[in-house]
Structure formats: structure tokens, C-alpha cells
Amino acid sequence: MEPNDTIKTNFIHQEIDSDLNENKNGGAVLTRFPPEPNGYLHIGHAKSICLNFGLGKYYKGGTNLRFDDTNPTKEDTEYVDSIKEDVNWLGFEWNDEPKFTSDYFEQLYDWAVILIKKGKAYVDDQSAEIIASQKGTPTVPGTESPFRNRSVEENLDLFERMRKGEFQNGECVLRAKIDMASSNMHMRDPLMYRIIHANHHRTGNDWCIYPMYDYAHGQGDFIEGITHSICTLEFEVHRPLYEWFLNAILDELPERPVATPRQIEFARLNLNYTVMSKRKLLQLVNENYVAGWDDPRMPTVSGLRRRGYTPESIRRFADEIGIAKRENIIDVALLEHCIREDLNKRAPRVYAVLNPVKVIITNFPEGEVEWMEAINNPEDETMGSRTLPFSREIYIERDDFMENAPRKFFRMDVGREVRLKNAYIVKCEDIKKDENGEITEIYCTYDPDTKSGMEGSKRKVKGTLHWVSIEHSKQVQVKQYDRLFMDEAPDANKEKDFLELLNPDSLSVVNTCFIEPNYMDANSKFADGIQRFQFQRLGYFCIDKASKEDDVIFNRTVTLKDSWSKKKK
Ligand code: ATP
Ligand code: MG
Numbered sequence: 001m002e003p004n005d006t007i008k009t010n011f012i013h014q015e016i017d018s019d020l021n022e023n024k025n026g027g028a029v030l031t032r033f034p035p036e037p038n039g040y041l042h043i044g045h046a047k048s049i050c051l052n053f054g055l056g057k058y059y060k061g062g063t064n065l066r067f068d069d070t071n072p073t074k075e076d077t078e079y080v081d082s083i084k085e086d087v088n089w090l091g092f093e094w095n096d097e098p099k100f101t102s103d104y105f106e107q108l109y110d111w112a113v114i115l116i117k118k119g120k121a122y123v124d125d126q127s128a129e130i131i132a133s134q135k136g137t138p139t140v141p142g143t144e145s146p147f148r149n150r151s152v153e154e155n156l157d158l159f160e161r162m163r164k165g166e167f168q169n170g171e172c173v174l175r176a177k178i179d180m181a182s183s184n185m186h187m188r189d190p191l192m193y194r195i196i197h198a199n200h201h202r203t204g205n206d207w208c209i210y211p212m213y214d215y216a217h218g219q220g221d222f223i224e225g226i227t228h229s230i231c232t233l234e235f236e237v238h239r240p241l242y243e244w245f246l247n248a249i250l251d252e253l254p255e256r257p258v259a260t261p262r263q264i265e266f267a268r269l270n271l272n273y274t275v276m277s278k279r280k281l282l283q284l285v286n287e288n289y290v291a292g293w294d295d296p297r298m299p300t301v302s303g304l305r306r307r308g309y310t311p312e313s314i315r316r317f318a319d320e321i322g323i324a325k326r327e328n329i330i331d332v333a334l335l336e337h338c339i340r341e342d343l344n345k346r347a348p349r350v351y352a353v354l355n356p357v358k359v360i361i362t363n364f365p366e367g368e369v370e371w372m373e374a375i376n377n378p379e380d381e382t383m384g385s386r387t388l389p390f391s392r393e394i395y396i397e398r399d400d401f402m403e404n405a406p407r408k409f410f411r412m413d414v415g416r417e418v419r420l421k422n423a424y425i426v427k428c429e430d431i432k433k434d435e436n437g438e439i440t441e442i443y444c445t446y447d448p449d450t451k452s453g454m455e456g457s458k459r460k461v462k463g464t465l466h467w468v469s470i471e472h473s474k475q476v477q478v479k480q481y482d483r484l485f486m487d488e489a490p491d492a493n494k495e496k497d498f499l500e501l502l503n504p505d506s507l508s509v510v511n512t513c514f515i516e517p518n519y520m521d522a523n524s525k526f527a528d529g530i531q532r533f534q535f536q537r538l539g540y541f542c543i544d545k546a547s548k549e550d551d552v553i554f555n556r557t558v559t560l561k562d563s564w565s566k567k568k569k
Helices: 011-021 043-058 077-089 101-117 128-133 152-164 213-224 233-250 278-286 301-307 311-321 332-346 517-521 563-568
Strands: 031-033 063-067 121-124 173-176 191-195 209-211 228-232 262-266 356-361 370-375 385-390 393-397 417-420 425-433 439-446 474-481 507-515 532-535 539-543 553-558
Touching: 011 043, 011 228, 011 262, 031 043, 031 228, 043 063, 043 077, 043 228, 043 301, 043 311, 063 077, 063 101, 063 213, 077 301, 101 121, 101 152, 101 173, 101 191, 101 209, 101 213, 101 233, 121 152, 128 173, 152 191, 173 233, 191 213, 209 213, 213 233, 228 233, 233 262, 301 553, 311 332, 332 532, 332 539, 332 553, 332 563, 385 517
Parallel strands: 031 063, 228 262, 356 439, 474 553
Antiparallel strands: 121 173, 173 191, 191 209, 356 393, 370 385, 417 425, 425 439, 474 507, 532 539, 539 553
């Protein structure tokens, strides 16, 4: 599946179409995805990526990747690299080279000087706390700073000295001079620059003043010629400020451009049982609640990848949830549904037994091996078939046996028959227990006339079990994941901190898994090279990247039971 081959159009397409009809921007469409490199991307970012790159592709104009790197204390090249990797893995390519707001620092500084010269910006010597305390409330106007009416000359001098490093962190800031009584709080003389003496991951120690996001962002879009700046709803109230900055600058340009970036807002993704704030995700990583940003329980793109999600399933999810103007909460079961649907079609089936009990087929000759044919995926003939070794001693799931089972238990019990999938019907004759009453061996006989796929195998029994030949199977480790949070809305719980809502059983490690010998060559149909499988009757699993040749680890992506499909009915 190609990115966006199933794309649903949304209200943003309609807006862009109407701009194109009016021949705005000369018919061009250029979008951007502007992450701050202060963490790894999560599933909410994936929604934004699918939207922005999807629009760029749909209108054949492309999309810029721009790192909004205006806060050196929180940003790092590790994050830059992970973001690039994740965007590519999701199936998207940005125009040219990635862009960085830090590339525009000089230009932004020059424009700030222009604003000062026009009397539209001033240096304020008050502390951040004092400035905040003067902000007012939505109904009460703010208080003007005593430094608000400094002369242009004094402001120019101070701003230059800020840049030269003559002041300590927090000693002064540059503010826009707009309106302390505006009904829009963002227009009450917002900060434009602050002093941060810190090493920046790209500009090193060239700068000790850094532009605020609100000042840098709109100008960054303008510099790049972005036609449509798509962002989440919380930025709607910032829009007048972006327009104010840009208009003040544009008035001074020799030639005023015909079109400027148009901001369109959409509702962010909220998922139940998940936290999505980067601050909280960082805390989970730093305080070792998870094993890293790509821990398979994390809602990060790298976590989902390691968990076994495909890029196609995430794009499908983004398409399913759609783009709206109103906030809502999406059920994480929909995300799980999307990966099941994809893997059902593409993942080869293999036999693995997670919690084994030994079965001895007493009438099967010792030392003999019979190779059984098994198709790789009933959903896709082209995936062909493989052979499975069948022998006298096999493992089945401990759960698939029950002593004195009720009539409706269509699995194994003494005196009952079941089919071993792709092999024979066997009848359980006896069991052996240890001193604790735990079953150690199950004794069966097989019916040689019931080989799967052969004439004479027509005889039907209720219940089919998966199995592996003990001698031929390989032992692997399996990590089974459950939701990271027990609470449906860990972000919104008023009584408890999100850390108290972590699911203590979100990871269980199984060291007793035995898998059929073929899995390594099972023809995996995944372009990203990650091997994913359906363990028959158990769920979807993928090989973890930390696996070694003789020490293979599987991650459980999802179980087979689809709670989403059920909900829809
Ligand atoms: P923070 O959690 O620190 O507020 P952020 O998640 O907004 O940060 P950015 O790096 O600023 O991080 O995000 C990059 C882009 O991804 C932004 O344009 C933002 O609109 C979008 N984005 C972030 N979270 C979501 C979400 N949950 N749903 C949709 N888009 C999102
Ligand atoms: Mg943000």
C-alpha cells in the first residue's frame, strides 16, 4: 500500500481547493511538519505527518520537514535523527534537505531590529515572574511594564548587548509592543526573545538569545514559502499574533509578497489509555518506567515499530480517524484493529507454544519424522506453504488440556479426540503428574488414517490444536505487552498522578516458548525488513531488534481478539 492511496479528503482539502480556485500562491501548495527536536515522535505526531505529507503529495507540492530548534536546553541531535527516521519509516519524504529554525536566527534577529526601530518591540528588564503577574486575566486587562516606553535608541542598544552576552539568563527579554488590554491574552506584549546561555546542538555558542516559538514559527513558514500551515487547535488563538508579526515585517520589505502562509487548525489526536505529552513520555524514559523511547509499550512511532506495527497500519489508522475541527478521544482498540487487519493479510502463520506440556504419541515410531504440509497464510495463496516436522514427542499449550473438562471444552482431556492442526487426529489415553499434581506428560495415540489433506482425513472432531515437535523446535523468549496505563484517561485523572496509573502487568516475559523451525525463512512480506508473524491461535508477534541468532526475542504486537470489530457490531 502506497502512502495515502486510501486517503479520505477532509475540510482542509476543501479550504485548499478554494484557495487554488482563487489562484492564491500561483496554484502552489507547500505544507510542513515542524517538530521541536525535544523528544521522539508519537502517534499524535503521526496523525499530523500523515495529514501534512498527505496534503503535500495529494497536491503535488510537497512538504518541508522543519525542526523548530529554539530551545537549546531541551533539544538534541538524537531527537533530530529519530524524527527523520520515523518520518521516513512512515513512508514519507520531505522536500530537499530538512530545515531548521536555527538557520533563520540571523534573519529573525534582523527582523526583530526592524520591529524595535518601528517602536513595535522593547527590552523589558523585569523577571519572568513579574511579567507573568502583570498579564491580567481574560476579563481584566494586563499592566504595562515600566520599561514599555523606552526610546528606540535605548532598545536597539540593549538588544544588541543582549546578543553580545552582556546579560545573564533572565536579566531581560525582548517583547512585542502590542496591547496589554487586548481580549486575546497572546497579544499582551508577548515575549520575542529570551537569554539562554547554553550550547545549541547546531549553532553551538553563536547565540545566547533565542527567539520564542510564537515569534519564530510564522516567520519560518514565511521564509520557506509555506502556503498552508496546518496546526492543532490550540494555535488558533495564536494566529492573530502570527499575523501581527508578519504584517509588521512585510510592511518593511521592498516588495510585499502577494500571499503569506495560511494557517488552518485541526483537532489533535487524543487516545484513551495513553499519555501523549512529550514531557510525560520523557519522564517515563528518564525515570526508567519503560526501557526507552522505543519501548514497545510507548505510544511513540519507534515504540510502535518495535512492537510490530507496520507503517501501513498507522497510515490506515490516521485515515480512519479522519481530520476534524472538534476535539474527541479515539479508542486505542481502533489502532489495534488496524494492525490486526494488516497483519492478518500479510503475516505468515507459524506454530509456537508459549506454555508447553509434553505429549507422547505412543503408537508413533520412535526416531521417525513425518513432514506435514502447512499453508503460510490462508488469506494469501501467493505466500505458499511449508513443511512441519511431526514426531513422537510434541508440545501443546498447557491450557489446551483440562482434566475432567466440561462437555463444551473442545480441547484435550483423557478419552477425548482432537485434531493436531496440519497433522493427525489424536486421542488422549492417559496423563502423568509430578508430586505437586502438575501434569508432566500426556499420552496419546494417533489415527494414521486421518492425516491432514489426505483422503480419509474427512473424519471430523471438535477442536484443533497447534503443536510443535520437541526435537525440532527452537526455544525463544517472548515479551507479552499489555496497555501501559490501567486508566482510560491517565492525563485527565484529577486524584492521581499519571505515574500512579501505570499498569504493573504491562510486560510479561515468557521464557518457555517453543517455535517451529521454519520461522526464520517464513516468507515475510514486509518492506521495512521487520519480521512479523501470526503465532497460530495466540496473536501477532515480531522479532525484536535486540535478538541474536541463538537468542531470539519476540514481541507480541497484539492478541487475535479484536475488541474493535465487536464494538462496531
Ligand atoms: P508538547 O507535547 O511539548 O506540546 P508537541 O507534541 O506539540 O509538544 P511538537 O514537536 O511541537 O510537539 O509537534 C510537532 C507537530 O505535531 C505540531 O505541528 C503539532 O501540531 C503536531 N502534534 C503534536 N501532537 C499532536 C497530536 N496529539 N495530534 C495531532 N498533531 C499533533
Ligand atoms: Mg508543540
